[in-house]
Amino acid sequence: MALEAKYNAKQTENKWYSYWMENRYFHSEVDERTPYTIVIPPPNVTGVLHMGHMLNNTLQDVLIRRARLQGFNACWVPGTDHASIATEAKVVAKLKAEGIDKATLTREEFLEHAWEWTHKHGGIILEQLKKLGASCDWERTKFTMDEDMSASVIKVFVDLYRKGNIYRGYRMVNWDPQAKTTLSDEEVIYEEKQGNLYYLNYKIDGSDETLTIATTRPETILGDTAICINPNDERFAHLRGKKAIVPVCNRVIPIIEDEYVDVEFGTGCLKVTPAHDENDKMLGDKHNLEIVDILNDDGTLNSFGLHYEGKDRFVVRKEIVKELEAMGVVSKIESHMHKVGTSERTGAVIEPKLSDQWFLKMKELAQPALDAVLEKDVNLVPEKFVNTYRHWMENVRDWNISRQLWWGQQIPAYFYGDGKEDFVVAETIEEAVKLAQEKTGNDQLNATDLTQDPDALDTWFSSWLWPISVFNGILEPDNKEINYYYPTNDLVTAPEILFFWVARMIIAGYEYRNEKPFTNVYLTGIVRDKQRRKMSKSLGNSPDPIDLMDTYGADGVRVGMLLSSPAGNDLMFDEDLCKQGSAFVNKIWNAYRLIDGWEVDLEKEQSQSDIIALKWYRSKFQKTLAEIEDHYSKYRISDALMATYKLIWDDFCSWLLEMVKPPFGEKISEKTYLEVISVLEDNLKISHPFVPFISEEIWQHITQRDISEALIISEWPKQEAFDEKIIKDFEFASEVISGIRTIRKEKNISFKDTIELSVLNNDNASKEFDAVISKLGNISELNYISEKLDGALTFRVKSNEYFIPIAGAINVEEEMAKLSEELKYTEGFLKSVQGKLKNERFVSGAPEQVVALERQKEADALAKIETLKASLAGLK
Numbered sequence: 001m002a003l004e005a006k007y008n009a010k011q012t013e014n015k016w017y018s019y020w021m022e023n024r025y026f027h028s029e030v031d032e033r034t035p036y037t038i039v040i041p042p043p044n045v046t047g048v049l050h051m052g053h054m055l056n057n058t059l060q061d062v063l064i065r066r067a068r069l070q071g072f073n074a075c076w077v078p079g080t081d082h083a084s085i086a087t088e089a090k091v092v093a094k095l096k097a098e099g100i101d102k103a104t105l106t107r108e109e110f111l112e113h114a115w116e117w118t119h120k121h122g123g124i125i126l127e128q129l130k131k132l133g134a135s136c137d138w139e140r141t142k143f144t145m146d147e148d149m150s151a152s153v154i155k156v157f158v159d160l161y162r163k164g165n166i167y168r169g170y171r172m173v174n175w176d177p178q179a180k181t182t183l184s185d186e187e188v189i190y191e192e193k194q195g196n197l198y199y200l201n202y203k204i205d206g207s208d209e210t211l212t213i214a215t216t217r218p219e220t221i222l223g224d225t226a227i228c229i230n231p232n233d234e235r236f237a238h239l240r241g242k243k244a245i246v247p248v249c250n251r252v253i254p255i256i257e258d259e260y261v262d263v264e265f266g267t268g269c270l271k272v273t274p275a276h277d278e279n280d281k282m283l284g285d286k287h288n289l290e291i292v293d294i295l296n297d298d299g300t301l302n303s304f305g306l307h308y309e310g311k312d313r314f315v316v317r318k319e320i321v322k323e324l325e326a327m328g329v330v331s332k333i334e335s336h337m338h339k340v341g342t343s344e345r346t347g348a349v350i351e352p353k354l355s356d357q358w359f360l361k362m363k364e365l366a367q368p369a370l371d372a373v374l375e376k377d378v379n380l381v382p383e384k385f386v387n388t389y390r391h392w393m394e395n396v397r398d399w400n401i402s403r404q405l406w407w408g409q410q411i412p413a414y415f416y417g418d419g420k421e422d423f424v425v426a427e428t429i430e431e432a433v434k435l436a437q438e439k440t441g442n443d444q445l446n447a448t449d450l451t452q453d454p455d456a457l458d459t460w461f462s463s464w465l466w467p468i469s470v471f472n473g474i475l476e477p478d479n480k481e482i483n484y485y486y487p488t489n490d491l492v493t494a495p496e497i498l499f500f501w502v503a504r505m506i507i508a509g510y511e512y513r514n515e516k517p518f519t520n521v522y523l524t525g526i527v528r529d530k531q532r533r534k535m536s537k538s539l540g541n542s543p544d545p546i547d548l549m550d551t552y553g554a555d556g557v558r559v560g561m562l563l564s565s566p567a568g569n570d571l572m573f574d575e576d577l578c579k580q581g582s583a584f585v586n587k588i589w590n591a592y593r594l595i596d597g598w599e600v601d602l603e604k605e606q607s608q609s610d611i612i613a614l615k616w617y618r619s620k621f622q623k624t625l626a627e628i629e630d631h632y633s634k635y636r637i638s639d640a641l642m643a644t645y646k647l648i649w650d651d652f653c654s655w656l657l658e659m660v661k662p663p664f665g666e667k668i669s670e671k672t673y674l675e676v677i678s679v680l681e682d683n684l685k686i687s688h689p690f691v692p693f694i695s696e697e698i699w700q701h702i703t704q705r706d707i708s709e710a711l712i713i714s715e716w717p718k719q720e721a722f723d724e725k726i727i728k729d730f731e732f733a734s735e736v737i738s739g740i741r742t743i744r745k746e747k748n749i750s751f752k753d754t755i756e757l758s759v760l761n762n763d764n765a766s767k768e769f770d771a772v773i774s775k776l777g778n779i780s781e782l783n784y785i786s787e788k789l790d791g792a793l794t795f796r797v798k799s800n801e802y803f804i805p806i807a808g809a810i811n812v813e814e815e816m817a818k819l820s821e822e823l824k825y826t827e828g829f830l831k832s833v834q835g836k837l838k839n840e841r842f843v844s845g846a847p848e849q850v851v852a853l854e855r856q857k858e859a860d861a862l863a864k865i866e867t868l869k870a871s872l873a874g875l876k
Helices: 009-022 051-069 084-097 107-121 124-132 147-162 218-223 234-239 278-287 303-308 313-326 363-374 385-394 429-440 480-485 495-512 545-562 575-596 608-633 637-660 670-687 692-702 724-746 770-777 812-838 840-845 848-875
Strands: 035-039 073-077 166-176 181-183 188-204 210-215 226-229 243-245 252-257 269-272 330-343 351-360 379-381 413-415 423-425 488-493 518-523 755-760 779-785 792-797 800-805
Touching: 009 124, 009 545, 009 692, 035 051, 035 480, 051 073, 051 124, 051 488, 051 545, 051 637, 084 107, 124 545, 147 166, 147 423, 181 351, 188 218, 188 313, 210 218, 210 269, 218 303, 218 313, 226 278, 269 278, 278 351, 303 313, 313 330, 363 385, 363 495, 379 385, 385 495, 413 429, 423 429, 488 495, 495 518, 545 575, 545 637, 545 692, 575 637, 575 670, 575 692, 608 637, 608 670, 608 724, 608 770, 637 670, 637 770, 670 692, 724 755, 724 770, 724 792, 724 800, 755 770, 770 779, 812 840, 812 848
Parallel strands: 035 073, 035 488, 226 252, 379 518, 488 518, 755 779
Antiparallel strands: 166 181, 166 351, 188 210, 188 243, 188 330, 226 269, 243 252, 413 423, 755 800, 792 800
């Protein structure tokens, strides 16, 4: 069947993706082959494809397709994350739009809405990944809220609790007032923000004297329970043992002493608000201070906020400053840059909050995971992230794993009394009842007497088990799949979740498999625009990946994404990269159209130029293959693509096909044709990971193939020895060909007209490519001479001189007239330049660089005149 003149990306992509799916090429089962396993970083179940996903999943697909071609049992496990905070927020917003308040629903009713939302919106992103060409084992698709996945999470919680690693504590946590839940330290993003430093005067109880404190949060004075001074600060020695009065609420509070106070910051007097600052809480515990919490869960003030009750904290900040100014309490206000913690999920400003929460002890658990990276059992690529990883792991804090949400795995703790310790932890309610009976000695207790903790577990507490739980390795630790596929090989993810997810997966791997979860972690960069801004919907600088694929084809976009995406470094994305990718795809298509259009002569003997051309290309291919293998081994995927790109575009399309192309109206020898097809097939194999659709299309068009012969499961080319000399000889020959073409172009010698070429072989260059030079230069006669040839056009390649006789090649009279005119113009130009340089006023008055430029013009003109005169002499 004849090929279409224009490559139809959409039609081709739909056809071959359906073919791959129908024949289950992506599916993996345990067998005798060596496994190669990747688990997808599960995107949010309600998410849609963005540019970061595009980059990440293209890289994964390149690795998995290559592994499949190498003969590994390739398994890429896809799935989605339930994303507790993000998904619950979307469901709450949907309910609000329908006039339903979450607070009016039972947990079961809310979860019905959440599951409905998930079934409607979940999985959209996975369908979009199929359009990209992602060859995931879709039959293995997992969701972190699947029944078995949730059971794994609960089992791990119970196990860690019984080992003494999980505890419940009343501690200062990061509170997101918008999502109304706690966050782990890693989910808080600190941003430099412009604020104010307010200097407030507190009266000293029993006197007219005042002291001044400085605060960035004047609304929190309503929660002050002490003023702290440094015992070494003589400025405030007279305040020892006294008390201060908090403005507005008129609370009388003690003045305490502690070396924690920085005498250089602010006024040297520190207001202590134990309910709203972690450091203040430590001071409060140390000095046994009262704790006054002024905030509701949504960031509004409670009854301790007095007449501000019910108002938002930021509204109160403005209003209380006005009240304090009216009272004469504000001594001054200064602009102040400070770090403000915001929620990674909602963007809300975080509030430190005291709360009963569940925590996982991390220090001991983290050690094997730290050792694994430092000892290179797990490799971070690029290595620059190792120090960052080490710093975090050496300073790891206990992980707050409880969230005040309903969407997620409910914490398996069951309360049976009013005391803080009146609970049991169990996988099932039945087991919980038995434990509660044993703990209380009351065998009359039943399920109705127990209340399960309403909180859900942090999403990351489920996803940290991902490489194990997708193979059911928690519930069945000795099953054949976990024993075969684990540890996985490569993980491709973003540096920003190195600690959220990667470090925690390594911790879980050593805790539950006594083994690393993966060998290599490829950390991608951030996709940015030309102005170096991170691509985001809010900035409006992120193209829709689906639109890009509709415009440039999936293969074109894949190439565009990878053309400049070095590991760990940001990708400066420009849509022109996709144009370049699309151009590459079209180049491959047109090259095959050329080959497919050749007529084969079964009797024709293979020419000498064909023999040497194919011999050269096979060596060039092997040299490039070695480079590509080296790039892959170092996870330089962008470099592997560029080496493949140059080989196909430059060496195959621009050189080899030109060298073997039969003259117009003639046929190609069968031997040459079959060899060209053979090297083309090797090209398709190494390009398949990058451009899977067009490579499969051409592969299947070359000849009729059954389902066992598809490109996707063919064999990666074997590395073989190559001839470095023939590669260098061709580089020399290609310069000769370029020299001939340049002269033809400059002298308007038609490429259809034959010319003679004489060589003064000073370099003792190889003559192996003479047949190729003759063919591509359209040389009628190639001679080797011992002396320079007069009356000829000439050029050099290194020390070799090449001569093209003028007779018959050009119109001598026209050429002489053209050279004479150019000589006359150049002599006139030289005269004007020299006129300037003879002018002493110009030379002494003009800037040095201007004079230097004129002298350079003079030198260039003199050199050109000499060349033109020599050329004219050669024509006479």
